[in-house]
Amino acid sequence: MSAPKKVVLAYSGGLDTSIILKWLQTEYGCEVVTFTADLGQGEELEPARQKAELLGIKPENIYIEDIREEFVRDFVFPMFRANAQYEGLYLLGTSIARPLISKRLVEIAAATGADAVAHGATGKGNDQVRFELAAYALNPDIKVIAPWREWDLTSRTRLIEWAEAHQIPIAKDKRGEAPFSVDANLLHTSSEGKVLEDPADMAPDYVYQRTVHPEDAPDQPEFIEIGFEKGDAFSINGEVMSPATILTKLNEYGGKHGIGRLDLVEGRFVGMKSRGIYETPGGTILLEAHRGIESITMDRGAMHLKDQLMPQYAELIYNGFWYSPEREMLQAAIDKSQEHVTGTVRVKLYKGLASTVGRWSDHSLYSEAHVTFEEDAGAYDQTDAAGFIQLNALRLKLLAARDKRLK
Secondary structure (H helix, E strand, O other): OOOOOEEEEEOOOOHHHHHHHHHHHHHHOOEEEEEEEEOOOOOOOHHHHHHHHHOOOOHHHEEEEEOHHHHHHHHHHHHHHOOOOEOOOEOOOOOOOHHHHHHHHHHHHHHHOOOEEEOOOOOOOOHHHHHHHHHHHHOOOOEEEOHHHOOOOOOHHHHHHHHHHOOOOOOHHHOOOOOOEEEEOOOOEEEEOHHHOOOOOOOOHHHOOOOOOHHHOOOOOEEEEEEEEOOEEEEEOOEEOOHHHHHHHHHHHHHHOOOOEEEEEEEOOOOOEEEEEEEOHHHHHHHHHHHHHHHHHOOHHHHHHHHHHHHHHHHHHHHOOOOOHHHHHHHHHHHHHOOOOOEEEEEEEEOOEEEEEEEEOOOOOOOHHHHOOOOOOOOOOOOHHHHHHHHHHHHHHHHHHHHHHHO
């Protein structure tokens, strides 16, 4: 690959991406544009601007953007219409943020005349795949630089030595070995590595950042009502809110009640197993409520088919194929299934659990007249069930008769 002339770097302002910024300048002699995304990670982003300027980046080449609404509206909500969970448990908080970051990297590259983008993902993880597949899907001619796969700075000590040699400021707490690495956005926090690497050891309490311990949560349950329209949440307790505001509020409820903790050993796309501690408080409540409204508004056949499609859909997102035709095909089917997923769900929040306790909708398929144990006024003829059972039993009878005959 020929040396790039201008690179757009996904930049957090932390030690690693600051080293990457300087490394790009010294290794390639190229101009660097920084992009810092506010995805709701809960950190002040202005220091990233100051750090970039300190490292010689022109003010017009520093992009800091609040993209929380786009993140929830165009990525998180479509994913939650599918009830997506990777390996049956993981709500894909890191995975779903990468295609949006890559989208903005490519867009900024086009706007600034850059011929390359760069990221700080390591060569062992999934994120390198997600960033790069998304970038190539959006611009097949873009160059992607992954310094962790190129340089020889393979330890924290060597990184710090390189930073000091190139006058990169280092926070004092970065001089020691980090106890674990963290990725965060409005949907979740993800913690991996170091003290978490042995899956036999329980995670220390200090790893959890967004949720109280369920045992320390309030002793009284709290009830909230979430309104849905076509599969997307739009209100809490009757108050209409924007997508990002809804997720922020649900995070507050979930964090207060210790909801959304997950200790998971997962199968990475690159082949190895890894252990992660995830906190998805608002997402866990949202998933429960969404299933609650689907239960009375979706036809059985459509719901069961969607549940069959979900693992494949979740795997596509986990593996970095958000912009693939197969994900878009599945999304079209999922979105079609949500046409009548409109109504309200009451959820009970109590000591780590979010439980649906009520649901109602003008689009409901639930008929009390048909299921009542009292008089149903002829709504359902129970004698019809005899023929239904006989027809469904016919093949089973024939199989049993054959087996009996051959014994």
